Amino acid sequence: MSDTVEKNTKDTSMVNGRRMNMIEAINDALDIMLERDPDVIVMGEDVGYFGGVFRCTAGLQEKHGKTRVFDTPISECGIIGVAVGMGAYGLRPVPEIQFADYIYPGLDQLISEAARLRYRSAAEYIAPLTVRSPFGGGIFGGQTHSQSPESIFTHVSGLKTVIPATPYDAKGLLISCIEDNDPVIFFEPKRIYNGPFSGFYDKPVEPWKKHAASEVPEGYYKIPLGKARTVQEGEALTVLAYGTMVHVAEAVAKEKGVDAEILDLRTLVPLDIEAIEASVKKTGRCLIVHEATRTSGFGAELSALVTERCFYHLEAPVERVTGFDTPYPHSLEWAYFPGPVRIGEAMDKILKD
Amino acid sequence: MADAASNRPSLALHVPEPKSRPGDPVDFTEVHVPDAGAQPRPDEAAKPEEMRDLAYTLVRVLGDDDQAHGPWDPKLDPETLRTMLGHMAMVRAFDERMFRGQRQGKTSFYMKCTGEEATSVAASMALASDDMVFPSYRQQGILIARGYPLIEMINQIYSNAGDKLKGRQLPIMYSSREHSFFSISGNLATQTPQAVGWAMASAIKGDSRIAATWVGEGSTAEGDFHSACTFASVYNAPVILNVINNQWAISSFSGFAGAERTTFAARALGYGIAGLRVDGNDALACFAAQQWAANRARANQGPTLIEYFTYRAEGHSTSDDPSGYRSAQEREEWPLGDPIMRLKKHLIAIGEWDEERQQAMDLACAEEVKKTTKEAEKNGILGHGLHHPFHTMFEDVFEELPWHLQEQAKQATREREIKWPDQHPKDFAGEGAGK
Numbered sequence: 001m002s003d004t005v006e007k008n009t010k011d012t013s014m015v016n017g018r019r020m021n022m023i024e025a026i027n028d029a030l031d032i033m034l035e036r037d038p039d040v041i042v043m044g045e046d047v048g049y050f051g052g053v054f055r056c057t058a059g060l061q062e063k064h065g066k067t068r069v070f071d072t073p074i075s076e077c078g079i080i081g082v083a084v085g086m087g088a089y090g091l092r093p094v095p096e097i098q099f100a101d102y103i104y105p106g107l108d109q110l111i112s113e114a115a116r117l118r119y120r121s122a123a124e125y126i127a128p129l130t131v132r133s134p135f136g137g138g139i140f141g142g143q144t145h146s147q148s149p150e151s152i153f154t155h156v157s158g159l160k161t162v163i164p165a166t167p168y169d170a171k172g173l174l175i176s177c178i179e180d181n182d183p184v185i186f187f188e189p190k191r192i193y194n195g196p197f198s199g200f201y202d203k204p205v206e207p208w209k210k211h212a213a214s215e216v217p218e219g220y221y222k223i224p225l226g227k228a229r230t231v232q233e234g235e236a237l238t239v240l241a242y243g244t245m246v247h248v249a250e251a252v253a254k255e256k257g258v259d260a261e262i263l264d265l266r267t268l269v270p271l272d273i274e275a276i277e278a279s280v281k282k283t284g285r286c287l288i289v290h291e292a293t294r295t296s297g298f299g300a301e302l303s304a305l306v307t308e309r310c311f312y313h314l315e316a317p318v319e320r321v322t323g324f325d326t327p328y329p330h331s332l333e334w335a336y337f338p339g340p341v342r343i344g345e346a347m348d349k350i351l352k353d
Numbered sequence: 354m355a356d357a358a359s360n361r362p363s364l365a366l367h368v369p370e371p372k373s374r375p376g377d378p379v380d381f382t383e384v385h386v387p388d389a390g391a392q393p394r395p396d397e398a399a400k401p402e403e404m405r406d407l408a409y410t411l412v413r414v415l416g417d418d419d420q421a422h423g424p425w426d427p428k429l430d431p432e433t434l435r436t437m438l439g440h441m442a443m444v445r446a447f448d449e450r451m452f453r454g455q456r457q458g459k460t461s462f463y464m465k466c467t468g469e470e471a472t473s474v475a476a477s478m479a480l481a482s483d484d485m486v487f488p489s490y491r492q493q494g495i496l497i498a499r500g501y502p503l504i505e506m507i508n509q510i511y512s513n514a515g516d517k518l519k520g521r522q523l524p525i526m527y528s529s530r531e532h533s534f535f536s537i538s539g540n541l542a543t544q545t546p547q548a549v550g551w552a553m554a555s556a557i558k559g560d561s562r563i564a565a566t567w568v569g570e571g572s573t574a575e576g577d578f579h580s581a582c583t584f585a586s587v588y589n590a591p592v593i594l595n596v597i598n599n600q601w602a603i604s605s606f607s608g609f610a611g612a613e614r615t616t617f618a619a620r621a622l623g624y625g626i627a628g629l630r631v632d633g634n635d636a637l638a639c640f641a642a643q644q645w646a647a648n649r650a651r652a653n654q655g656p657t658l659i660e661y662f663t664y665r666a667e668g669h670s671t672s673d674d675p676s677g678y679r680s681a682q683e684r685e686e687w688p689l690g691d692p693i694m695r696l697k698k699h700l701i702a703i704g705e706w707d708e709e710r711q712q713a714m715d716l717a718c719a720e721e722v723k724k725t726t727k728e729a730e731k732n733g734i735l736g737h738g739l740h741h742p743f744h745t746m747f748e749d750v751f752e753e754l755p756w757h758l759q760e761q762a763k764q765a766t767r768e769r770e771i772k773w774p775d776q777h778p779k780d781f782a783g784e785g786a787g788k
Contacts, residue, residue, distance in 0.1 A: 041557065067557045073587055078546050078580030085550025085564070088535060089485070091557070093550075105576070112540040113547070119749045121528040121536035122518045126752075158750050181752045226755065270755035 017217040021208040022193045025167035025216050026056045026132070029174040030094065032220050034064045037092060040178060042069040044079060044096030044132075053098060054134060054193060080106035080131065084113050087127040094178055100135035100187060101144040107152070114183040115158030130177040130184045135163075136244050136291050137323075138191035138201070138337055142330040148243075148292035148323070153185045154268045154301065160184040161268040162225060165192065165246040166213030169266060172223030180225060189243035199248030199339040200255075228272035230279075234261035237285035237350055240276060240302050242266065245289045245338065252343045258351070260287075268298055276302075277309050284315040285350045289343060294322040319346045369608030373680040381688050389416035389635075390423025397649040401627045408618035408628035411662055414637035415695050419702035425641040427479075431705035437478060437636055438700060439714060441470040441693050444494045446718035447503065450726060451510055455524075455671040459734040460510050462524045466491045468634070468666030468684075471692035472597050473567070474498045475636040476661075479643035480565060485555075487535045487548035487566035490525055491597065495567075499532045503722065507729035512740065515732030519741040519748075541572040545581035545594065552592035552650070553584070563650040565593040565643070570617050570660075571602020574610045582624040582658070591650035593643065594626075594658040597633065599665035604678040621658035633663030634689040636696045663689065743769050 020028065033040045042057055042064075048071035051058030061069040072079050076097055083093040097103045103110075114127040137146030153161045160182050164170035170188065177184040191197050195207040208214035231246055236259040239249045246264040253260040261279050265272065280286045286306050288299040299320040306318050321338045329336050372380045392412045395404045414421050421428075429437070448465040455463040466473065473494030477486065486495055496506060508515035510524040518528060528536035535544060535551075548566035555562050568578060573596055585592050596617045600607050610617075621628030627649060631642045639661060646657035664687040668675045675681075700706030733739020747754060747762040754762070 041554075073580075073583050075580045075583060077576055078549075078584050081543065081546025081577060081580055082550030082553060082584050085487070085547035085552075086554040086557075087550075088547065089551045089554035089558075091554045108540060108577070109543060109546070113538060113543050116538075117536060118752070120518065120522050120526070120538070121530075122521065123749045124528050124530040125536050160751070270751075270757070273756055 017215045019209040019214045020167045020171075020216040021195065021214065022164070022167045022170045022188065023055050025171040026174060026188065027058060027060070028216065029171040029178075030057060030060055031063065033094070033175060033178045034060060034068055036220065039090060039092045040068070041086060041091050041093045042096070043072050043083075043093065045072055045074055045098050047071060047096050052096065054190065056132070056188075057096070076102055076104070076106035077109055080109035080114065080129075083129045083131075084109060084117065084127050087114075087129055088117070088125045092128050092178060094130045094132060097131060097133040099145050100133045100149055101147045103131070103133055103149065110153070110159065110183070110185075111156050115156045118182070119158060126181055127183045128181045130174070130180075130186050132174075132186045132188060134190035134193075135187040136189040136191050137328055137333065138197060138244060138291075140330065140333055141328070143327045146328040148290065150185075150187060150268060151292060151296060151298045151301075154298050158183065159269065160225060161187070162266065163187045163189065163242045163268065164266065165189065165243055165264045166196075166211070167208055167216050168213045169223055169229065169264075171216050172221050173225070173266060175220065176222045176225050179222070184225075187243070191244045192247065196247040197244055198251035199337070199343070200251065201334055201339070223266070225267045226270040226272055227266065228275040229264040229266055230275070231262040231264050232260070234259040235283060236260060237287055237347065238263065238276075238279040238283045239287045239289060240265060241289040242268065243291070245291060248339065249289050249343060252340045252347070255340065256344055256347060258347050260347070271305075273305065273309070276306065280306050280310040281313045284313050286310070286314070286318045287321065287343075287346055287350055288318065289321045289338060291323050291338060293325045294320065295325050297322055316350045316352075319350050321346045369606070369613055371606035371608065371679065373683065374678065375676055375680055377680050379680050379682040379686045381686060384688050386688050387411055387413060389413040390426070392423065392425060394424035394645070397645055397652060398654045399627065401622055401625055404627060405622060408622055408630055409616055411630055411632045412638050412642055413632040413635050414641060415635045415699055419695070419698040421637055421699065425638060427637055427641040427644060429637070429640065431700070431703070433478075434696065434700055435706065437475055437640070438693065438696050438706070439718075440474045440478075440494065440498045441636070441696065442714055443497050443718045443722075444470045444474060445693060446715070446722050447493065447497070447506070450719070450722045451507070452671060454510070454726065459730075460512070460524050461735055462671055463510065464490055464525055464670045465667045466493060468687075468691060469597060469599055469663050470494050471636040471639045471696070472595070472633045472661040472663055475639040476595060476643040477565075479640045480647055481562070483533050484562055484647070485533045485535065485548070485551050485564045487544035487551070487564065488537060489541070489544065489567050489569055489572070489597075490537055491569070492567045493525070493527075496527060496529065496532065496534060499534065501527075501529055501532050501534070503725045504729050505529070507726055508732055511729060511732070511734045513729065513733035513735070514739040514741060515729065516741070519745045521746075542568050542575035542577040542581075544568070545578050546584060548594075549581050549584045549590050549592050552590040552656075553588050556588070556591055561651065563591040563593070563647060565595060567595045567597060569602060570596055570598035570600075570607050570610050570612065571605060573617055573620070582620065582626060585656040586624040586626050589653070589655040591653070592656045593646040593650060594656060595643075596658065596660045597663060598660050599633075599663050601665045601669070601675075601679065603669045603673060606679075616660060618658060618660035627655070627657040628660075629657060630660045630662060632689055633661030634692040634695060636692055637699070
């Protein structure tokens with residue numbers, strides 16, 4: 001089904017859908033799942049009556065009732081902990097952590113409990129949670145509203161990590177996550193909630209409605225986890241990216257006239273290794289782009305995998321463009337952000353040989 | 354830094370210190386033991402603030418005369434009392450044997466609950482069999498009271514080919530969905546918000562089942578316990594938060610969890626939760642308190658926090674030697690006695706039991722454990738090759754094996770073939786077991 005839908009979105013004319021920004025797409029996915037499955041529960045700080053600080057849960061409590069969609073105390077450990085208990089009962093909780101920067105108090109419950117429950121109980125108990133959390137920078141969020149902690153979760157056995165880059169993907173992936181029986185961390189790049197961001201921060205940002213991927217079909221559809229999306233085909237080099245950086249890489253390649261093949265990974269664990277291998281073996285060059293800090297970031301894993309699996313096809317060293325190894329700064333945001341200059345320089349370096 | 358020029362008094366850090374250390378005489382004079390039967394039993398719908406005093410005393414039923422007293426007497430029939438005594442005796446016999454098994458090298462680790470049998474056996478007997486329990490690692494009494502087969506417990510302790518958890522978990526980290534017994538985690542207090550979440554789920558679905566969790570007094574210092582109490586209170590969750598105050602968290606006395614200033618039951622009051630403090634070595638009081646809390650939860654009157662005041666009579670685990678940090682006299686002079694002895698004497702006092710039957714029962718428990726241990730040993734003991742197949746190590750990380758785990762599973766199988774080239778996988782000890 002998702003394949004058919006995917007073809008439809010490439011059309012510029014809309015078929016059975018409407019234009020949505022990422023917030024509306026997420027809201028639509030939650031609405032559909034609350035409707036379809038009486039075991040789905042949406043909860044978190046400010047998600048109930050108010051509808052969430054980013055409006056992702058707007059209207060859901062009014063429509064589905066306050067025992068299905070509700071506000072919680074300010075306790076990330078409590079939010080994840082009770083969600084694990086609800087999962088053990090047989091519910092399918094979708095807790096929200098207001099910012100990824102504040103997920104850390106819930107880490108013990110995620111790492112020691114949710115991720116290991118199936119394994120340690122030999123599948124007697126499972127934790128089918130989907131933890132939604134806005135992540136990433138580019139919004140002058142400073143140190144505690146900008147972080148990209150995905151590698152903390154990709155390092156944990158038993159957790160899946162999913163990051164959408166378009167409204168269409170956000171809805172289809174979120175529905176898949178909610179239906180998945182494994183615990184999933186669903187990071188929402190808040191920089192692109194309202195429109196794709198090119199990284200050229202001094203240029204006006206386009207709203208989603210001008211982008212083809214803002215066409216979101218009505219009703220239920222899924223995008224499989226573990227499958228990357230080819231944003232554009234190319235021959236010169238492969239770019240591996242996810243979230244906001246997909247759009248930044250796309251804009252830079254366009255501006256520089258580089259014939260890049262851009263893969264939006266969509267799921268970091270389990271990773272679409274086949275798509276990565278096929279692309280890098282074709283282009284012989286690989287650039288990895290993420291906002292997160294460099295050392296031990298997910299880019300290191302990608303770089304190692306590409307080197308191990310595509311070594312004899314590589315014509316240049318694998319490059320990583322990432323955030324710097326500092327806390328996320330406020331005033332120097334655009335000096336920190338892995339933007340067009342850093343990506344452009346890396347592309348030149350890879351293509352030089 | 355200290356300011357020498359200032360005339361303000363110097364501050365002084367208080368570091369708690371237990372009353373006695375190894376070799377010291379014991380001083381339990383600060384342990385106030387009220388008379389059995391002297392505590393009022395409030396209505397199960399009482400407001401927490403109306404029953405404030407119950408968080409600072411001890412609910413007691415069994416008196417020095419071995420008779421049951423007062424409004425908390427659950428008035429159980431003699432058959433139920435004998436069953437309760439039998440379960441507690443079985444827990445003790447099981448602990449003895451498994452402890453010895455660890456010393457004999459049959460397993461890596463064990464934890465006894467000696468002296469605390471009533472807090473799990475009697476308390477859980479007051480719950481319905483399908484009420485969900487979220488225990489810590491010292492509530493083996495719940496499994497025994499719920500009829501979980503001893504052989505399953507021993508298989509798990511031995512991590513052998515019969516282990517339902519496939520040798521993945523440290524000994525005693527049991528799990529039994531069939532017995533509404535949640536998977537035990539090594540991470541302390543994590544089960545407390547989970548129990549609250551389970552109870553919230555039951556309420557969301559309009560179910561009638563409730564949840565109960567057990568946590569040691571040391572672990573109440575964890576942030577999870579605070580979260581659990583907050584969520585339980587906010588959502589009026591049908592949950593019972595049982596705090597086993599056995600005075601010791603490994604080598605740290607309860608003062609390091611805050612016991613010098615207040616009781617653990619008193620914490621309930623700050624959250625607006627009903628709080629009860631119970632003689633944890635009085636099986637009837639343990640039963641009665643849990644029953645009161647269960648009735649309260651079932652009637653949508655909300656959560657209860659119960660502190661069981663007891664004493665950890667043995668070391669923390671097989672890896673611990675308590676003579677390194679506490680007086681051996683403590684156990685001897687513990688003012689609340691031994692839970693099994695007290696229930697036994699009560700049954701004798703009411704003419705429903707005698708020493709001969711007790712001896713026969715103790716012997717029967719020891720025999721059954723011995724026999725079951727031998728049976729379990731046929732499935733192997735730790736490190737003797739009778740374990741689950743290598744491939745099972747990679748299963749259940751996720752519902753399905755992703756490519757990277759498939760690759761790693763092949764690696765493990767290859768290593769086995771290199772290490773044991775003569776053995777066909779089918780001949781390999783344990784291969785196929787548990788399938």
